[in-house]
Amino acid sequence: MGQILVFVESSKGALKRSSIELLQAAAQSGETVAALAVGSAADALVKEIGANGGQEIHLIKDASLDSYNPELFAAALTPVIEKVGPHTLLASASSLGRDLFPRIAARLKTGLASDCTELSLQGGQVSARRPMYSGKCFASAEFENSPVKIVLMRANQLPVKAADPSKTGTVTEHALTKPDLKTLIKEVVKGTSEKLDLTEANIIVAGGRGLKEAGNFKLLQDLADALGATVGASRAVVDAGWVSHSMQVGQTGKTVAPTLYIAVGVSGAIQHLAGMSGSKVIVAINNDANAPIFQKATYGIVGDLFDVVPKLTEEFRKVLHH
Ligand SMILES: Cc1cc2nc3c(=O)[nH]c(=O)nc-3n(C[C@H](O)[C@H](O)[C@H](O)COP(=O)(O)OP(=O)(O)OC[C@H]3O[C@@H](n4cnc5c(N)ncnc54)[C@H](O)[C@@H]3O)c2cc1C
Missing domain, CATH: 3.40.50.620 (HUPs)
Structure with a gap:
């Protein structure tokens, strides 16, 4: 054996x-x-x-x-x-x-x-x-x-x-035999987020350009807080400087496989799908019924995220926190 x-x-x-x-x-x-x-x-x-x-x-x-x-x-x-x-x-x-x-x-x-x-x-x-x-x-x-x-x-x-x-x-x-090192780590400066790393998260709420501006990520944070989720993002919003690169999901970001992935205002470009299509349940919220993300979604909500997300947050708070 x-x-x-x-x-x-x-x-x-x-x-x-x-x-x-x-x-x-x-x-x-x-x-x-x-x-x-x-x-x-x-x-x-x-x-x-x-x-x-x-x-x-x-x-x-x-x-x-x-x-x-x-x-x-x-x-x-x-x-x-x-x-x-x-x-x-x-x-x-x-x-x-x-x-x-x-x-x-x-x-x-x-x-x-x-x-x-x-x-x-x-x-x-x-x-x-x-x-x-x-x-x-x-x-x-x-x-x-x-x-x-x-x-x-x-x-x-x-x-x-x-x-x-x-x-x-x-x-x-086992004892450590220290080699002669060419590099030394002097200090590790952690990012500001205390949230669970995306790659370990069981639930992810990810936002894209549909959110219109950085401040609107607050809507996603509220939804994520109600669900105990971690917030992710598409590259478009990372490139725009709205959120940090550590939140990017996709080919040039993180590969994630949570139980639940909620994509909000994300079109579903192939490079984004590459990082999240292994998720067990995918929910897409997008006001364009032809957005490619719906091809991958388990459940789709065609609607304006600014209407849908606050309502979902309210419902999840009621159901999960009572
Ligand atoms: C080499 C390479 C690597 C890349 N790597 C990555 C990567 O790692 N990750 C990644 O994400 N992308 C990556 N990209 C970029 C990718 O091709 C897309 O450009 C990007 O994913 C688009 O981001 P988005 O979905 O947020 O924006 P958009 O494509 O602009 O989509 C925004 C969506 O929001 C919807 N929307 C708008 N308003 C509302 C509203 N009020 N309510 C609801 N929905 C609304 C729109 O219908 C649209 O579908 C890469 C590209 C290249 C070339």
Whole structure:
């Protein structure tokens, strides 16, 4: 029986949903599930990792791994992965994962499938499916000559069930051998938003040029607050300087796959669809019945967003907050 290693990411002392998805998928395969967590607060994750299926928990508890430095992370993780010796390594296709794991794959001289949306783990065989050309087609990926098969999964693609707190894992700590670094992270300055990152959000309300001006994003923020959602945007409004680039969804922005995506005053250009067509339920609000977004929408409301959005906000407040 082989071993699957899951690299976990956390936020505010708790596992990210994307990491829970991977742990549970690995646990379902029936193989031994190992997990790797890094940083000075890695200890705090042990219980949650165990409860989600992690049996062998590896920690590198070094404060220098609290913020991401590609050079340091690649040097720190590679020897631990070699020591643990999994046949498969799962990590999330987050900004960190997409930057880090190609470096590690190169060091390990092994194959990597990035940005995957489907995963199959059976008897040591791994296959994954990933969108190509902005989602116009899909590729099935299998591995050859790969001592460790590295798969990076998009968030919100795999089911999550309740954790089982009676399950625990054994903990092994690894020392960090610091390499001579060419770069140092001196400070990480966070953006102003305290909201959940778009790629992790379960509900997204996205606005486009139909909102007419920056100040009208307040309407979307109100709707998002009523729903517990995160606000996203089309590139047109990012380019216009109405909102920050961190909110952009699409080919040159973020790829998201929430349970619910509400597109407000967004036309549905192919480059926008590339970032959100994996959403489970898509609701479009647009006053042009021929807008392309309606081709992708599960539900469409043809109407003036300035009428529709405040009414929706009011109704959601009534239904969800009573
Ligand atoms: C290389 C490249 C990369 C790109 N990457 C991205 C990307 O990552 N993300 C992205 O989003 N775009 C991207 N684009 C841009 C993309 O092609 C579109 O230009 C952009 O998505 C359009 O934004 P929009 O839908 O907000 O604006 P528009 O296309 O102008 O649409 C506005 C919509 O609002 C509707 N509307 C107007 N008034 C109202 C009202 N009162 N009530 C209801 N609806 C109303 C209109 O009917 C219209 O459908 C990229 C383009 C290129 C060339």
